[in-house]
Every structure is written in C-alpha cells, then in structure tokens.
Amino acid sequence: MTDRDRNILGMPTDQGGDVTKAPDDAECIATINYAITSSTNGEWETLTIPFEYKTSSTPEKINIIFAATDYFDRTKIVADNYLCIDNVKYVYYHSLSDIKLNGTTIDGFNENRTEYTVKGNMADYKNALDCTTKSANSTKEVNWNEANNVATITVKGNDYDVNPSSKTVYTIKFDGTVGINGITTSTTTANGAIYDLSGRQLKTMQKGINIVRGKDGKMIKVMK
Numbered sequence: 001m002t003d004r005d006r007n008i009l010g011m012p013t014d015q016g017g018d019v020t021k022a023p024d025d026a027e028c029i030a031t032i033n034y035a036i037t038s039s040t041n042g043e044w045e046t047l048t049i050p051f052e053y054k055t056s057s058t059p060e061k062i063n064i065i066f067a068a069t070d071y072f073d074r075t076k077i078v079a080d081n082y083l084c085i086d087n088v089k090y091v092y093y094h095s096l097s098d099i100k101l102n103g104t105t106i107d108g109f110n111e112n113r114t115e116y117t118v119k120g121n122m123a124d125y126k127n128a129l130d131c132t133t134k135s136a137n138s139t140k141e142v143n144w145n146e147a148n149n150v151a152t153i154t155v156k157g158n159d160y161d162v163n164p165s166s167k168t169v170y171t172i173k174f175d176g177t178v179g180i181n182g183i184t185t186s187t188t189t190a191n192g193a194i195y196d197l198s199g200r201q202l203k204t205m206q207k208g209i210n211i212v213r214g215k216d217g218k219m220i221k222v223m224k
Contacts (some may be wrong), residue, residue, distance in 0.1 A: 029055050029059050035224075044086075118175070121174055139156050141154045151174070
C-alpha cells in the first residue's frame with residue numbers, strides 16, 4: 001500500500017499493517033480535503049481550492065483523488081451521484097496578502113490592487129515596510145527608488161522560471177513631507193516637544209523623522 005492516502009494524512013485505519021517512511025525523512029508537505037456540499041444542477045462551476053501547507057519543502061510527488069461521494073466513508077455511497085471534472089491545473093500565486101507600514105495595513109489594500117500613494121517621505125518608511133506573500137513558496141523583492149520617491153515590491157510565483165508571466169509588481173508612491181511647515185535644519189540642541197510628520201505630539205522619538213522644537217523655539221528635523 002505504497003503512498004496510501006489514509007496513512008499520508010495520518011488518518012486511522014485497521015488495514016495495511018504498520019506505517020513506515022521511506023526514506024526516513026519523508027514528510028507530507030501540503031494537503032487538501034475539500035467537500036462539495038451542494039449540486040450545481042448540471043452547470044459547470046469554477047473552483048479554486050488552496051492547499052494547506054505544512055512546510056516549505058519542495059515536493060517530489062502528489063496524489064490527487066476526485067470522488068463523487070465521501071471518499072473516506074464508503075457507507076455514504078448513493079445511487080445517481082455524479083461528479084464531472086475538467087481542466088484541472090495548478091495555480092501558483094504571485095501576489096501579496098498584506099502590505100503594512102509601521103505595523104498597520106496600507107490604506108485600501110487589496111491583493112489585486114497594485115498601486116498606492118502614501119503621504120510622507122520614503123526615507124521614513126524604509127525600516128517600516130512589511131509585506132506578506134499569499135503563497136509561502138513565492139518570493140518577493142523590495143526596491144527603493146529615491147529619485148522618484150517610489151518603492152516597488154516584485155512578487156514571483158514558484159513557477160516563475162518556466163512561466164515569466166507569474167509575476168506581480170506593486171508600486172508605492174510617497175508624496176513628500178506633510179503636516180508641519182517651516183521646518184529648518186537648525187543645529188540648536190532640541191529639548192522641546194516632539195511631533196511626527198502628521199503633526200501629532202509624541203512622548204518619545206520614533207523611528208524615522210521626528211520634528212522637535214529646539215531651545216531657540218525653532219522646529220528642527222531629527223532622524224532616529
């Protein structure tokens with residue numbers, strides 16, 4: 001019973017004897033156990049069913065079973081129950097499931113939306129950008145274009161080497177400093193109130209650019 005589905009999935013069974021692994025480091029990388037619960041009344045329906053990944057290892061093989069009834073419970077087989085399957089394909093995701101700036105999801109985020117505008121200078125966010133790929137096996141690359149104040153995030157699907165179209169590029173444009181005007185580059189020691197770029201007063205300096213009132217009353221820009 002090599003590659004028996006019940007054993008691979010860790011389900012109980014009273015047949016087949018002891019379960020062994022060959023090689024010893026064999027592992028189940030991902031699973032799908034999807035149930036269709038209603039009839040399509042004879043009409044075709046398109047389904048996208050995601051794998052539940054357990055590791056990011058590269059698979060050597062895959063078992064796929066389609067059944068018109070509960071495959072693991074033969075007592076549920078009934079007459080005149082049909083399942084027609086066509087055009088089965090793997091979908092390698094090349095998108096993001098989240099983009100965060102300073103721990104907060106970017107305004108208006110949608111995995112299918114690829115262009116965003118953020119108030120503030122790009123330099124303030126270089127250490128505050130966090131993006132998550134939809135697939136654990138896709139890759140991402142972040143590039144910062146200081147000349148244009150734009151950051152790009154390129155996401156490539158696991159099949160990119162053989163399918164160059166398996167790629168999505170997200171663009172974030174930063175529209176410059178906002179909130180407080182008249183900032184100077186005074187070198188006077190700063191020991192007054194602290195503000196962020198939106199004009200909100202802070203208790204302590206945060207990462208990025210802080211606006212501080214100096215001893216002479218002038219506002220200065222301080223990078224932390």
